[in-house]
Amino acid sequence: MSERGIQWFRFTAPANFYDLAGRLIPWFAALTIALFGVGLYMGLVVAPSDYQQGDSYRIIYIHVPTAWMGMFLYVLMAIYAAIGLIWRIKIAEIMAKSIAPTGALFTFLALWTGALWGRPTWGVFWVWDARLTSMLLLLFLYLGYMALHAAIDDRQRASNASAVLAMVGVVNVPIIYFSVHWWNTLHQGASITVTEAPTMAMIMFVTLMIMVLATWVYSIAVVLARARVELLERERTARWVQERLEGERR
Amino acid sequence: MADREFRAVALAAERGDRRLFDDIDFTLSPGQLLQVSGRNGCGKTSLLRILSGLSRPVAGQVYWGDEPIQSVDGGTGSCLGYLGHQNALKEDLTAEENILIAGGLGGGRPDREDVLAMLASLGLAGYEDLPVRYLSQGQKRRVALARLLLQPRPLLILDEPYAALDVQVIEVLRSAIEAHLARKGMIVITTHQAVDIDGDCHNLRLG
Amino acid sequence: MMEFLAMGGYAPYVWGSYLVMAGLLVVEMLQLRFRRRSLMDWIRRMARLRVQEENQ
Amino acid sequence: MFRPLLALLRRDLTLALRRPQDALTVVGFFVVVVALFPLGIGPDPEFLRSLAPGVLWVAALLAVMLSLERLFSDDYRDGTLEQMLLVPEPLGLLVLTKIFAHWLITGLPLVLISPLLAVQLNLRPEEILILMAALLLGTPILSLIGAIGAALTLGLRGGGVLIALLILPLYAPPLILGAGAVDAVMHGASAQAHLSLLGAMMVFALFATPWATAAAVRIMLD
Numbered sequence: 001m002s003e004r005g006i007q008w009f010r011f012t013a014p015a016n017f018y019d020l021a022g023r024l025i026p027w028f029a030a031l032t033i034a035l036f037g038v039g040l041y042m043g044l045v046v047a048p049s050d051y052q053q054g055d056s057y058r059i060i061y062i063h064v065p066t067a068w069m070g071m072f073l074y075v076l077m078a079i080y081a082a083i084g085l086i087w088r089i090k091i092a093e094i095m096a097k098s099i100a101p102t103g104a105l106f107t108f109l110a111l112w113t114g115a116l117w118g119r120p121t122w123g124v125f126w127v128w129d130a131r132l133t134s135m136l137l138l139l140f141l142y143l144g145y146m147a148l149h150a151a152i153d154d155r156q157r158a159s160n161a162s163a164v165l166a167m168v169g170v171v172n173v174p175i176i177y178f179s180v181h182w183w184n185t186l187h188q189g190a191s192i193t194v195t196e197a198p199t200m201a202m203i204m205f206v207t208l209m210i211m212v213l214a215t216w217v218y219s220i221a222v223v224l225a226r227a228r229v230e231l232l233e234r235e236r237t238a239r240w241v242q243e244r245l246e247g248e249r250r
Numbered sequence: 251m252a253d254r255e256f257r258a259v260a261l262a263a264e265r266g267d268r269r270l271f272d273d274i275d276f277t278l279s280p281g282q283l284l285q286v287s288g289r290n291g292c293g294k295t296s297l298l299r300i301l302s303g304l305s306r307p308v309a310g311q312v313y314w315g316d317e318p319i320q321s322v323d324g325g326t327g328s329c330l331g332y333l334g335h336q337n338a339l340k341e342d343l344t345a346e347e348n349i350l351i352a353g354g355l356g357g358g359r360p361d362r363e364d365v366l367a368m369l370a371s372l373g374l375a376g377y378e379d380l381p382v383r384y385l386s387q388g389q390k391r392r393v394a395l396a397r398l399l400l401q402p403r404p405l406l407i408l409d410e411p412y413a414a415l416d417v418q419v420i421e422v423l424r425s426a427i428e429a430h431l432a433r434k435g436m437i438v439i440t441t442h443q444a445v446d447i448d449g450d451c452h453n454l455r456l457g
Numbered sequence: 458m459m460e461f462l463a464m465g466g467y468a469p470y471v472w473g474s475y476l477v478m479a480g481l482l483v484v485e486m487l488q489l490r491f492r493r494r495s496l497m498d499w500i501r502r503m504a505r506l507r508v509q510e511e512n513q
Numbered sequence: 514m515f516r517p518l519l520a521l522l523r524r525d526l527t528l529a530l531r532r533p534q535d536a537l538t539v540v541g542f543f544v545v546v547v548a549l550f551p552l553g554i555g556p557d558p559e560f561l562r563s564l565a566p567g568v569l570w571v572a573a574l575l576a577v578m579l580s581l582e583r584l585f586s587d588d589y590r591d592g593t594l595e596q597m598l599l600v601p602e603p604l605g606l607l608v609l610t611k612i613f614a615h616w617l618i619t620g621l622p623l624v625l626i627s628p629l630l631a632v633q634l635n636l637r638p639e640e641i642l643i644l645m646a647a648l649l650l651g652t653p654i655l656s657l658i659g660a661i662g663a664a665l666t667l668g669l670r671g672g673g674v675l676i677a678l679l680i681l682p683l684y685a686p687p688l689i690l691g692a693g694a695v696d697a698v699m700h701g702a703s704a705q706a707h708l709s710l711l712g713a714m715m716v717f718a719l720f721a722t723p724w725a726t727a728a729a730v731r732i733m734l735d
Binding site: 356 | 516517519520521523524527528531532591592593595596597598599600601602603734735
């Protein structure tokens with residue numbers, strides 16, 4: 001246990017983190033390509049079409065993973081932000097900032113695919129369904145976080161201030177979700193709930209899980225890559241940055 | 251007045267990418283004054299804000315006795331008074347109201363007579379019931395000083411207190427500082443002018 | 458093949474979802490790559506300038 | 514313990530009284546926004562009535578949001594906020610006092626003027642009563658949450674617009690519950706569930722948000 005603690009601490013040192021992330025990224029990138037390849041093939045070709053929704057249901061293979069990822073990344077971002085704020089760990093601050101764009105992107109994709117799935121299913125692109133509405137508010141939370149980070153010039157202050165915002169946001173996410181859900185059930189007339197097949201065929205479930213895994217691995221790779229860039233930007237005057245620049249030409 | 255030492259241990263501060271200062275150490279005992287000097291932009295104000303607990307240093311810690319300055323028993327403000335570049339006066343309130351309210355906020359029950367006497371000693375007799383917006387820059391500074399001197403704190407941290415003051419007021423302030431030191435108070439001060447103060451004075455050069 | 462592309466008549470929705478996702482992920486990666494390159498160039502340039510200053 | 518807080522409350526109220534136009538502007542904004550809605554959607558009384566809860570709540574929410582920028586920025590500019598960090602009192606309590614003063618100046622007038630606008634939008638007396646109760650519980654929540662945004666944008670360029678982006682998503686729950694309360698009465702249901710949830714939310718905000726705001730103030734003044 002203590003040994004692992006020391007290990008963890010070692011990797012929070014900027015240079016070590018930079019090197020470790022650099023070594024990990026290619027693996028995750030390769031894994032991403034493999035998983036997306038298998039998942040797309042299974043989802044688009046192998047899996048049979050749904051007897052009710054026809055082929056339009058295939059959007060589920062990207063709608064569900066992106067929606068999960070969007071929500072999960074927000075929580076993860078808030079956790080890193082809290083660690084960075086409370087224990088003043090630079091790497092955690094950088095991770096929080098690096099997660100935000102990817103999280104926002106996945107949240108947007110969940111909305112986009114949700115709308116495109118809604119059209120054939122409900123007949124309209126957008127319904128004020130509880131899930132879509134809370135995803136929309138989540139996207140706004142991401143945008144607010146990024147806007148606040150960008151608006152403050154001093155880097156330390158930007159990290160701290162947006163960490164407070166992320167923590168306030170993460171406390172609010174369940175409250176928002178609950179109230180939106182409640183609002184939605186009260187106005188039942190206007191909305192149609194998503195029709196989920198009661199028993200999902202095994203192949204569909206497996207495909208879905210592969211796609212979920214693929215978005216996971218993609219997120220890890222991209223976030224680590226962005227964290228490296230952020231780290232370089234923050235530490236550009238440090239000696240370890242100069243040393244590494246000598247080493248890698250492009 | 252003060253019964254403990256005020257210590258800075260290995261303080262460092264940054265602005266953007268630039269290190270302002272490194273490894274600042276000092277110990278101030280009751281009755282001592284520390285003058286911080288250095289050219290413009292060398293981090294005097296940053297140091298003073300760190301000493302008063304308003305900013306967090308990149309490294310190091312400030313202690314009031316054995317307690318870190320942020321977690322002093324009874325709040326940071328119970329041990330020190332800080333006068334920054336801004337006068338911290340409400341333009342719509344009169345000089346007297348400003349001081350009385352600040353005193354009330356500080357937990358004291360300021361006496362109106364004391365306030366008027368202090369304002370008079372700083373040459374502001376007759377201005378006490380005017381909204382502060384009608385006062386000149388120098389007069390506002392004097393009101394801010396009056397507020398500070400009326401709050402009995404063992405440690406005073408003064409950032410350019412002489413700015414915009416004329417000669418007589420500088421004299422009044424000087425004697426107030428000397429009296430504070432004689433009462434075993436402590437002072438940390440930055441100033442451009444050389445003002446000779448009778449007492450146990452020390453110097454810290456930045457940059 | 459045509460049948461596959463037609464997606465049972467839902468082609469605009471299915472491909473609209475998949476292609477937009479693919480496109481945005483690619484844009485994200487390209488943007489990251491671009492940012493990294495320009496940052497590297499910037500740091501190198503600063504290092505060069507510093508060396509120049511020291512030589513003078 | 515409470516004397517410093519009373520001093521601060523009295524200070525903020527005195528300042529507001531010396532510049533009454535600030536508070537009046539907020540009320541004016543509320544009235545004007547509500548008055549614009551019928552122009553946009555037509556004068557049909559029944560239709561307006563059905564939209565009234567949402568319109569009144571969104572207008573109140575925007576009015577509170579616009580007023581928030583003033584909450585800390587004056588004290589920030591003249592340095593009194595900095596001095597407040599050096600007061601022996603916990604910063605969270607000072608912040609809470611300032612928010613309370615701010616609510617008395619801007620939130621309460623909105624509650625008091627809302628019946629007038631509700632009548633214009635054809636709400637019935639019992640619905641107006643619920644509207645006022647909901648606003649009475651809801652506007653403090655808006656001020657409490659908004660204070661976090663106001664603190665986080667201290668000293669930033671374009672702070673006003675940024676506040677909107679930061680806090681409007683957080684305003685969704687009180688908006689849903691507040692407008693829903695009036696809506697429920699309109700449709701012959703009880704508003705009790707809405708109002709008790711709104712009350713619970715207010716209590717939660719009362720205890721939780723001042724500390725977040727205090728942390729934000731410390732960070733922005735660092």
